[in-house]
Amino acid sequence: MRTAYTVDRIRAAEQALMAQLPPGTLMQRAAAGLATACADFLGGCYGAEVVVVAGTGDNGGDALYAGARLARRGARVSAIVLDQAKVHRGGVAALTTAGGWVLAPDEYATAIAGADLVLDGIVGIGGKPGLRPPADRVLDLVEEHAVPVVAVDVPSGIDVDTGETPARHVRAELTVTFGAHKIGLLVDPGATAAGLVHLVDIGLGPYLGEPDVEALQADDVAERLPEPSRASHKYSRGVVGVVAGSEQYTGAAVLAVGGAVAGPVGMVRYVGPPEPTRYVRARWPDVVCGEGRVQAWVVGSGLGDDPARADEVRRILASGLPVLVDADGLRHLPERCEGPVLLTPHEGELARLLGVEREAVTARRLHYARAAAARWNATVLLKGATTVVAAPDGRVRVNTVSVPWVATAGSGDVLSGVCGSLLAAGLDPLEAGSVGAYLHQTAGVLASRGGPITADDLARAVPAAYRMLLGGDE
Ligand SMILES: NC(=O)C1=CN([C@@H]2O[C@H](COP(=O)(O)OP(=O)(O)OC[C@H]3O[C@@H](n4cnc5c(N)ncnc54)[C@H](OP(=O)(O)O)[C@@H]3O)[C@@H](O)[C@H]2O)[C@@H](O)CC1
Ligand SMILES: Nc1ncnc2c1ncn2[C@@H]1O[C@H](COP(=O)(O)OP(=O)(O)O)[C@@H](O)[C@H]1O
Ligand SMILES: [K+]
Known part of the structure; x- marks a missing residue:
């Protein structure tokens, strides 16, 4: 499991640990790890041109001490000191002792133009979002010359506790x-x-x-993926009901069912009008069409604006069974959800739900996912390159494994089926959403292998992704 913490928690942990160690120990540990990562990034130190940009805090100190280590290993290391009066003195002394030097302002442009690597030690966890002068002018030069950046602790300028970037910030190739x-x-x-x-x-x-x-990792997902046992039968593995698609949007039915059959359930039921039902039947002889008992529902993709389908969504939401609500279904939410509910909006849908601009959601993904989870008493999975899953009790998971080819029409319909299948197999909404998002993107990696895919390719690759995560044969 990859775990992330607020700055306050990290500071508290740092205080507790520092109290037991000689002064400066943590900074030296940080600098040693940073220097090793930079050397790996460069593919060797000897003769490499490195420019350290050092701000006024300990983040600059880390960067300078790492610069000293790189200089001792043969790199040519110079430093841009953003404020001579407040720079980490020990760091500057270590760098110059190791053969590095501090640049004069009229040397910045030439040094950056010739650099193989810039080390961003402008600000770390003590930084406020944005960059003050002269850091912004230094960044102009770095971007003009397209020099790769290794960020020290965090890319300077981002909001460290939220991932928001309301102002200018560094874009790094690697963050140590x-x-x-x-x-x-x-x-x-x-x-x-x-x-x-x-x-x-x-x-x-x-x-x-x-x-x-x-953030779940492959082994965390493997632990959570349901597997049948000798005692299993199709009903004990879970039955998922899919209410998706319409006369106009037949594809949504086929794709949502495609995601569901690729998941762990023993059976999928499809409930919808004649035209999409024909397509679903033709494609999956194993899917049972019509009402019946299920352990969880997937509702919403491609429903259109038929009032009868809206009533169906409301009735299912009132049933108390686990429900995943996607796309058009999101327009029929009750004032507050009861029971295990997973909402799967993209940014535009979440913006509409909350009555804000789409750009606001793009800028503040964690904030709005949490806000919607609290507002509707439901787990909210906000789709995108880094999917955020926020539970109403405050727990948050993000999925950082992703491949941009997955951003294709109908891909979300497949995701709804996959997550619904996991819900029906017994996972709670936070688990189903986070495991489903990982599985869906892993299927994208397998299907794509570096090239374009359709949503149908994605659905077909889910069983292989499942098998791979469980450690089965390729
Ligand atoms: N935690 C740990 O376990 C360990 C932490 N370590 C390291 O310490 C780092 C934290 O160091 P830190 O506390 O000294 O703060 P830091 O991030 O350097 O910045 C504060 C300075 O920046 C300034 N400033 C603020 N905003 C700004 C802006 N937008 N643009 C420009 N300047 C801005 C601010 O000025 P002020 O606002 O006070 O005027 C202040 O002077 C941490 O990220 C890690 O690298 C490791 O060494 C060991 C273990
Ligand atoms: N840049 C990206 N990288 C990886 N996956 C993405 C990216 N953008 C979107 N996705 C994924 O693609 C899917 C798109 O779903 P959605 O927006 O509902 O599309 P549709 O309605 O066409 O099915 C989601 O699973 C989302 O997480
Ligand atoms: K930094």
Whole structure:
């Protein structure tokens, strides 16, 4: 499990650990891990040109000490000191002792133009969002010359606790973070600004407590994927009912059912009008069409605006059974949901639900997913490159495994079927949403292999992704 914490929790853990260690120990641990990661990134130190950008706090200190280590290993390391009066003095002394040097302002442009790597030590967890002068001017040069950036702890300028980027910020190829992941490294748009994230263990683990945000990894997903036993029969494995598609949107029915049959349930029921029913029957002889007992429902994709279907959605939501509500179904939510409910909006749908602009949701994904979960007393899965799943009790999971080819028409319909199948097999909405999102994107990786895919390809790849995660034969 990848776990992320607020800045306050990380600071508290740091205090507890520091009280037991000689001064400066944690910074040296951080700098050593950072220097090793930079050397790996560069593919060797000797002769590499590295520019350290050091702000006024300990983040600058980490960057300078790492620069000193790289200089000792043969790199040519210079430093841009953003404020001479407040810079970490020990860090500057270590760098110059190791053969590095501090640049004069008229040398910045040439040094950055010739750099193989810029180390962003502008601000870390003590930073407020945005970049003050002269950091912004230095970043102009870095972007102009397209120099790769390794961010120290976090990409400077992001909101570390939320992943929001309300102002100018660094875009890194790699972020080397210390002690624990910060929430803003896992949630977009901060996650995108961070690039790849490498965690350096500095010993905070025993002091961190419960995480604020979690991200499942392959072994966590494998543990959670339901598997039948010798005693299983089709009903004990779970039955999922799908209410999706209409005369106009027949594809939504086929794709949502496609996701459901690819999941762990023993049986799928489809309930819908004649035309989509014909398509579903033709495609899956194993799907039972018509009402009947189920353990969970998937409702909403491609329903259109038929009032009879809206009543059906309301009736299902009032049943107390686990329900996944997607797309058009989201227009028929009660004032507050009862029972286990998983809502799966994309940003536009969540914006409409909450009466805000889509851009606001894009900018504040964690905030609005949490707000909607609290407002409707339901788990909210906000789709996108980093999917956020927020439960009404405050727990949050994000899915950071993704492939952009999955952003294709009908892909969300497949996701609804996959997550609904997991709900019917007994997972609670937070588990079903987070496991389903991981499974769906893993199917995308397998189906795509670097090229375009259709939603149908995605559904067909879900069983292979399931098998791979369980450690079965390829
Ligand atoms: N936690 C841990 O376990 C460990 C932490 N370690 C390291 O310490 C880092 C935290 O260091 P930190 O507390 O000194 O704060 P830091 O992030 O350097 O920035 C504060 C300074 O920046 C300034 N400033 C603020 N906003 C700004 C902006 N937008 N643009 C420009 N400047 C801005 C702010 O100025 P002020 O607002 O006070 O005027 C203040 O002077 C942490 O990220 C990690 O790298 C490791 O060494 C070891 C283990
Ligand atoms: N950039 C991206 N990278 C990976 N997956 C993405 C990206 N953007 C969207 N997705 C995924 O694609 C699916 C799109 O769903 P949705 O917006 O409902 O589309 P549709 O309504 O056409 O089915 C979701 O699972 C979402 O998480
Ligand atoms: K930084």
